[in-house]
Amino acid sequence: MTSKSWDEWVKTIADEYEVNLDPAQRQTRKQKQILEAAIHVFAEKGYSGASTHEIAARAGVAEATIFKHYRTKKGLLLRLVVPAIAKVAAPYIARPVLHLLEQDRPLHEVMQDVIVDRIHLVEDNWKLIKIILVESLFHPELREALQNHVAKNLMAMTGEKLDRLKERGKLRNDLPNYVLLRSAMSMVIGYLLARNVFPEVFARSEEEAEIRMIADVFVRGAGGPKAREEMEGGGE
Template sequence: MARGDREEEIIEAAVKIFSEKGFSAATTSEIAKEAGIAEGTIFRYFKTKKDILRKVMIKLVEVMGEKIMTRRLAQIFEDNKDKDEKEVFKILLKDRFDIALKYWDMIKVVMTEVQYHEDLKEAFIKNIIMKGKGIVEAYFKQGIEKGRFKDIDTNIAIRSLVGMMGMYVIQKKVMPDLILIEEDKQLDIMIDLFLNGLYKKEEEVL
């Protein structure tokens, strides 16, 4: 097997074990077992368990940082620039929900471990948070300039949007019984609430 393929197998196994047990409780023997290899084989590719975690982070950054957080996010706003805000945010939220659910195991690992590893936190902020923030912030500022949105702190608006999306994803994955409304209707309600906070007083949510 090619070196890159074996390394990929180990990373995939690590994602599964880290997501189930957390970084500290997981062992390289468990990762090896999940990957179907001898434990010693891991150390031909990675020096330490933390090195594996860094590779997991790099994988997430590669997949989400450029292809999803930057390119895909920018494309959503570009492709829908002539639509009203409610339509744009509905497309945006559906896309972000699909991504979060698809990469849930990896996201869960990273969001847990960035609390304890400064280098991982810095990489996450630089490659994921700041890239996505810049694109969404530009959309908000454009709305402010056009007189559609209040002249508000865009950082707070973005944090509110991300918090709303994050809580929905957590509920769907961890506490699905708490979601009592079908997804499309719930999206409409969430977007109405969010936009009512953004629109100027004389504007109405469509």
Template sequence: MPQSDSLRELLLLDSTNRKYSEKQLKILEAAIDTFSEKGFAATSTSEIAQKAGVAEGTIFRHYKTKKDLLISIVTPFMTKLLGPMFAKEFVKEVFDISYNNFEQFIRKLAYNRYEFVKNHRIVVKILIQEISFHDELKEPFIELFHDQIYPKFHEKIIYFQTKTEIVSLPADTIIRLIINTIVGTLLSMFLLLPEKNWEYEQEMEQTIQFLVNGLKVQS
């Protein structure tokens, strides 16, 4: 799906069922493009207006501040794609499955996140750029992970340790290593070095093997 179509679908996921005018959609799309390229702080509303083909005053008729514009972009993403219902679907797709071995689990987890970032990379980039600076973006992630995902993740790690498939490091350490490795690969491919001619499937396979070999019990 083209990114422009994906962005429109994302914006139309507003949990308030708010109806966007064509002009608002152009403003939001222009803001997404500019925030993604330059970051929130370095972007001016005049740049967004120019890219959207509207007067700057039109932006402020819809959004009181530039930060309100940012929140309007990220909120549908967070409420629909990272909210409780999505978290339950993620848990069901990845953690509520029986696996024959640890490699199957890591493969499922890695490719699930790969497809997610590939499909929503522009808004993911904005979110990553800004999450450290805006508590209203950060706190829902912490709560969601802690309440919905972490317990299932911890349970899987203990299960594979019980089967002596992975090393007996603290479960929290193993979770951190898995997250950092997968997220680091995805950030490099889609956000930090997107212009590089990546072999996506090969990179994912190498990441999976790195985790599996690095965490397995040595005989």
């Protein structure tokens, strides 16, 4: 398992549960309705708490139709989750890092853009991400996939760029890359969780102000001497 490549893993799971990964493949209107209903119900009740009966009713479809297309309840779950993981892994991870390096703007400004970008990505797909995160706690295959492919991919793709930022004094060079990544992700995800779960207590400002503060704390905490100069120079 661990040694399998990303593409191999996607293919294996896709075959096993007959998940169709070809985006060009046609989808009936009813199939789309089923997927939408499934995202809603899985996110609301969790995989185990959701019934195929309810999903079918919400989709306006006979229950048997679900099994016609996805064979099992788990097949339906994976039809949602695997393509999402596969799509998130490559393109969505790459974009902000390229952003970071290609420009020579002050780190705290670039970080703000990156965080805005990430937050909107997560909020646009909040239900699906909630499903992935929660179910990965209970389905070891999903957890393993997230760890061995998404997380490692992310580390690999960002490693070189983070090293260059360290060299240029934009990031502290006394912290390992995974701590830098974990810190940034923790603060962003912490903000999003707060916003979605405990909005009244832990997320009370406007989004723009929140993002400015997150970026500010991160850059002060993990930025190198160059990044700190930029902050003071920029005023604000």
